Amino acid sequence: MTTPGTEEPTLTVDELAARAGVTVRTVRFYGTRGLLPPPVIGPRRVGHYGPEHLSRLALIEQLQRHGMTLSAIERYLSQLPPDLSEDDLAIHRALVASWGPDSPEETTREQLDRRAGRELSEEDIDRLASLDALERTDDPDRFRIDPKVLHLGLRLLDVPIELETIRAAHTVVLEYTRSAARDLGRLFRDEVWGPERDHESGSGPERIQAKKSLSAHMQPLVVEALVIAFQRSMKQELRAWYGQDAEGAESAGGAESRESAERTENAERTENAERTENAERTENAERVD
Structure with a gap:
């Protein structure tokens, strides 16, 4: 499994397939088609996969939901930079998912556990439900899932955030997006x-079709x-947040430097005073002689 907080490729092919909800054969097939980058070969020639492989599989799944063929998906992925991170791939998937219809699916607790890579607790289920x-459902071992949101929810399970904080963040996102x-x-x-356009578009079905056509382009x-603007705003907020720590560290470093300089200056004064005193003693002794 992937260690939280790291980007180490620690998933075996079986674990990757279970987390992505596909078969091992599918993972290997995607690899031969170039849809997945090769794994990192570890001890005993075992291939290891990371979060970026999981995000890429989720993106492929979403593209397939839109009816794209493997050839079309290959062309789509070939246009993406090869060094996209897990988060970059997640953004692409979110943009693709936004055009698909809502299609809830049913899954079992065992299938959820496999997708998560571990046995989910009731708190984990609460987190996913909050998102x-x-x-x-009436059956405690069966759930209705939103595939477009489940991947995001499972990624958030390993983030050390309280459930109430997740709910509050979800509320903020909903309020501002609405x-x-x-x-x-x-x-x-x-x-x-x-x-003017409303007048020219006719009436009834023609007007509705014209509105749908224009909105589909817009x-x-x-x-x-919205995504670009939000990304830039978040980067500015994070830089400001990091900057506070940097300024604090700089201030602390400056204080330490001043203290060190003062200590050095005092030491030099003491040393000079001792030298002067010794010189005077020598001079007086020579006079007595």
């Missing part, structure tokens, strides 16, 4: 569509713009 990644959607929707209706642009 709307799954929903309990607010942004309302404001952008209003702008779309008033400015992009406008009364939606990916809006989502991409």
Whole structure:
């Protein structure tokens, strides 16, 4: 399994397949097609996979849900930079998933455990439910899952954050995304569509089709713009947060440097005083002689 907080490729092919919800044969087939980078070969010639392999498999799964053939997926992945991180791949998957219809699926507790790579606790299930990644059913061993959110939820299980904090963060995300959607929707209706276009689009089914056609062109642009803007805002916030620690370390380092300089200066003064005193004693002794 992958050690939390590291990027070490520690998953065997069996563990990778279980976590991704595919077969070992599928993993090996994707490798031969170049859809997955080769594993890191460890002792006894055992291949080890990392989080980026798991994220890439999740992206492939999402592309397949959109009806893309393996050849089309190959072309899609070949256009991506080869050194994309796990988080970069997750963002690509989120963008692809946003165009797919909501299609809840049912799964068992055993299947969930395999996807997580360990036995899930009730707290883990609560976390996933708080993120709307799954929903309990009358059968305690069966759940309805949202495949688009489950991968994210499982990644968050290893992050040391309290459940209440996750719920609060989820609420913040929902509130701001809904607010942004309302404001952008209003702008779309008033400015992009406008009364002039509304008048020219006819009526009934023709108008509905025209609106759908225009929104289909606008939606990916809006989502991409939101993702880019949010990424930049988060980077600015994190830099400011890291900067506080850096400034504190710099201040502490400056204080230590000043203390060290003062100690050195005092030592030099003492040494000079001793030299002067010794010189005076020698001079007085010579005079007596």
